[in-house]
Amino acid sequence: MTEPQEESPLATIALPTAEATQALAAGLATVLLPGDLIILVGELGAGKTTFTQGLGLGLGVKGRIASPTFVLSRVHSSSTGGPDLVHVDAYRLGSAAEVTDLDLEESMDRSVTVVEWGRDRAEDLAQSRLEIELIRPVGDAATGVSGGSDGPAPWEAEDLEDDAVERSLRLWAIGPRWEGEARAALLRAVGHEQPHRGAADAE
Numbered sequence: 001m002t003e004p005q006e007e008s009p010l011a012t013i014a015l016p017t018a019e020a021t022q023a024l025a026a027g028l029a030t031v032l033l034p035g036d037l038i039i040l041v042g043e044l045g046a047g048k049t050t051f052t053q054g055l056g057l058g059l060g061v062k063g064r065i066a067s068p069t070f071v072l073s074r075v076h077s078s079s080t081g082g083p084d085l086v087h088v089d090a091y092r093l094g095s096a097a098e099v100t101d102l103d104l105e106e107s108m109d110r111s112v113t114v115v116e117w118g119r120d121r122a123e124d125l126a127q128s129r130l131e132i133e134l135i136r137p138v139g140d141a142a143t144g145v146s147g148g149s150d151g152p153a154p155w156e157a158e159d160l161e162d163d164a165v166e167r168s169l170r171l172w173a174i175g176p177r178w179e180g181e182a183r184a185a186l187l188r189a190v191g192h193e194q195p196h197r198g199a200a201d202a203e
Contacts, residue, residue, distance in 0.1 A: 025052070037122070040134070041134070048116045055114065056076055059112060086107055090121045127176065130178070137165060
């Protein structure tokens with residue numbers, strides 16, 4: 001899985017439970033604005049939909065948030081006057097051109113757009129973005145999901161998220177939207193303060 005080329009992760013955070021994943025996402029929602037793009041990365045069952053559910057709670061949007069694999073995208077309108085949430089699943093899309101064909105630009109200026117499986121497909125939707133990679137232990141013992149032909153389909157495996165399995169999250173903030181105070185606010189929202197530069201670093 002390709003990592004963003006711009007920089008190392010801004011933060012790496014342990015997520016011991018699904019509730020912790022949702023709470024972090026809800027905190028992140030407090031600094032999001034209409035037009036913001038989030039690209040979610042992670043293996044099957046890593047917690048991408050769980051994260052988006054927390055984001056929806058933080059944004060105060062309507063409707064149950066589930067993986068939109070079969071319809072590709074869902075719009076959850078705001079119940080608070082804030083931005084809507086556009087939830088996209090790019091698992092079945094093979095290229096950035098196919099993402100462009102969804103016409104997401106039509107709604108981006110009034111929405112927060114989240115694209116699961118969006119790396120190498122959705123980067124051109126906006127000048128700036130957050131990339132969030134959710135990581136879980138690999139293997140049948142950790143996931144309870146068989147990798148063989150008798151295992152669940154990808155959209156089914158995404159719903160088999162085991163609350164007992166600890167995950168971690170890596171966060172990248174890319175583009176001018178996330179510079180300066182916005183970056184500092186982002187780190188505070190996810191429970192990380194901006195690291196202080198030492199005297200040696202300042203020289």
